[in-house]
Amino acid sequence: MSRFVHNLIEMGVTCSHQISGCTVKEVEEVVRYAGDFRLPDHYLAFLSLMGHGAGQLFRGTSIYYPEPLELNDYAREFAEDDDPDLVTEGRFFFAHHQGYQLYYFDSQHDGVFMHSEGEGQARLIAVDFMRLLQQEATCQAGASVTGYTGKECECAGTSR
Numbered sequence: 081m082s083r084f085v086h087n088l089i090e091m092g093v094t095c096s097h098q099i100s101g102c103t104v105k106e107v108e109e110v111v112r113y114a115g116d117f118r119l120p121d122h123y124l125a126f127l128s129l130m131g132h133g134a135g136q137l138f139r140g141t142s143i144y145y146p147e148p149l150e151l152n153d154y155a156r157e158f159a160e161d162d163d164p165d166l167v168t169e170g171r172f173f174f175a176h177h178q179g180y181q182l183y184y185f186d187s188q189h190d191g192v193f194m195h196s197e198g199e200g201q202a203r204l205i206a207v208d209f210m211r212l213l214q215q216e217a218t219c220q221a222g223a224s225v226t227g228y229t230g231k232e233c234e235c236a237g238t239s240r
């Protein structure tokens with residue numbers, strides 16, 4: 081995972097100053113909240129290293145701490161009130177777009193899935209969490225054609 085962080089900086093997705101991890105206590109909080117659900121190791125490493133943010137990685141996606149601590153209750157309410165197609169049992173929801181596209185892990189599968197309201201069937205979006213991170217990094221690196229300018233960081237890109 082530390083090599084992934086190195087690559088993120090190399091690819092211009094983030095500046096080293098913008099990478100902020102969760103404390104041990106915060107990671108434990110997420111694990112406790114997940115209860116019987118065994119969270120993927122790569123996801124826990126992601127929280128430790130980047131749980132509070134990593135520049136443009138997952139820009140537009142609500143994934144950073146404390147998002148996962150609220151999302152599972154939200155998903156259960158959402159399933160009850162708005163979207164009967166949404167199954168919440170045996171799943172851990174860890175991110176969302178605008179509240180209607182939900183990313184989750186499934187206890188029976190290594191993959192990462194997305195449920196979109198009204199679509200019925202969930203989609204497999206990555207074979208595992210590490211692959212999701214790599215896809216997202218590639219996507220955000222491609223999004224900034226000129227590469228990272230450092231504008232979003234206090235150092236203004238003068239040092240990485």
Ligand SMILES: [Zn+2]
Nearest residue numbers: 095097233235
């Ligand atoms: Zn910086």
